[in-house]
Amino acid sequence: MKTMTEMTPVTQAATDATPVKMPALPDAQTVTGVKHWTDRLFSFRVTRPQTLRFRSGEFVMIGLLGDNGKPLLRAYSIASPAWDDELEFYSIKVQDGPLTSKLQHIEPGDQIILRPKPVGTLVHDALLPGHRIWFFATGTGFAPFASLLREPQTYEDYDEIIITHTCRDVAELEYGRQLIESLKSDEMMIELLGRENLDKIRYYPTTTREQSPRMGRITNLLKDGTVFADLGIDPINPATDRAMVCGSLGFNVDLKEILEGFGLREGANSDPKEYVVEKAFVG
Numbered sequence: 276m277k278t279m280t281e282m283t284p285v286t287q288a289a290t291d292a293t294p295v296k297m298p299a300l301p302d303a304q305t306v307t308g309v310k311h312w313t314d315r316l317f318s319f320r321v322t323r324p325q326t327l328r329f330r331s332g333e334f335v336m337i338g339l340l341g342d343n344g345k346p347l348l349r350a351y352s353i354a355s356p357a358w359d360d361e362l363e364f365y366s367i368k369v370q371d372g373p374l375t376s377k378l379q380h381i382e383p384g385d386q387i388i389l390r391p392k393p394v395g396t397l398v399h400d401a402l403l404p405g406h407r408i409w410f411f412a413t414g415t416g417f418a419p420f421a422s423l424l425r426e427p428q429t430y431e432d433y434d435e436i437i438i439t440h441t442c443r444d445v446a447e448l449e450y451g452r453q454l455i456e457s458l459k460s461d462e463m464m465i466e467l468l469g470r471e472n473l474d475k476i477r478y479y480p481t482t483t484r485e486q487s488p489r490m491g492r493i494t495n496l497l498k499d500g501t502v503f504a505d506l507g508i509d510p511i512n513p514a515t516d517r518a519m520v521c522g523s524l525g526f527n528v529d530l531k532e533i534l535e536g537f538g539l540r541e542g543a544n545s546d547p548k549e550y551v552v553e554k555a556f557v558g
């Protein structure tokens with residue numbers, strides 16, 4: 276794939292005979308790595324603008340130059356934690372999607388556009404203190420939790436961290452599964468987050484189509500109590516439990532109803548409560 280239009284900055288050319296290629300767009304970042312997980316999912320890393328500060332769990336607008344020469348941008352959760360030198364993203368490949376039909380072909384050295392204005396509700400600030408936190412994800416909704424699972428504050432704030440991830444097929448769980456596995460085996464992560472802290476993670480993957488050890492929608496498994504029985508814990512309780520939800524609109528609506536049934540109230544940055552929700556995509 277071609278990189279964005281490149282140019283030689285005037286100041287550099289005046290002082291140095293070697294032309295230095297610079298991004299033509301101020302918000303261009305360079306791709307440093309790409310990994311394809313399935314024919315519908317990939318993750319990639321890009322350079323991080325020095326000035327970009329964000330809270331783990333937030334999202335930014337990223338994209339490419341469209342055919343009309345204008346930026347074609349979409350919302351993306353930052354999958355890397357706030358302390359990381361680079362930024363990581365976990366993406367769908369929509370075959371006829373305006374952005375991802377092209378974005379899926381990026382390679383190291385290519386450039387993407389990244390607007391450095393992070394926002395979002397899946398942040399610790401939007402929740403009241405609690406004992407146990409639930410991260411409920413479907414599909415690429417795992418991305419903000421990939422950030423929060425690598426965020427030290429998650430382990431400072433909670434004694435137990437339950438991450439549920441529901442996908443159609445087993446291969447679609449792999450990005451999340453490998454990430455959690457690497458947290459527990461990577462020396463740098465163990466040193467940063469603490470071995471006993473990493474033992475707080477309870478991973479609960481489910482599939483809805485392909486056979487796997489735990490089948491079914493998490494919404495149904497919550498409603499019939501299977502999750503609590505499997506994990507050997509009491510049901511969700513507003514005195515102790517906090518939750519973050521990231522999935523399709525339908526998933527989020529269903530889960531909101533379930534969480535409110537347990538007595539949790541929806542929070543926001545300006546009004547922290549017991550649970551927060553963000554769409555993993557629109558449509």
Ligand SMILES: Cc1cc2nc3c(=O)[nH]c(=O)nc-3n(C[C@H](O)[C@H](O)[C@H](O)COP(=O)(O)OP(=O)(O)OC[C@H]3O[C@@H](n4cnc5c(N)ncnc54)[C@H](O)[C@@H]3O)c2cc1C
Pocket residue numbers: 334349350351352353364365366367369371372373374375376414415418419553554555556557558
């Ligand atoms: C707050 C927020 C955060 C987001 N974070 C991510 C992220 O971390 N990773 C990511 O891949 N996408 C994320 N998205 C979706 C993303 O903004 C784009 O929709 C996606 O990249 C596809 O872009 P597109 O132009 O190819 O197709 P679009 O025209 O944007 O989408 C076409 C159709 O594809 C489907 N679709 C789009 N995105 C997804 C998805 N992620 N999973 C399943 N189906 C989808 C929908 O049915 C949509 O109508 C996020 C969206 C929002 C609102």
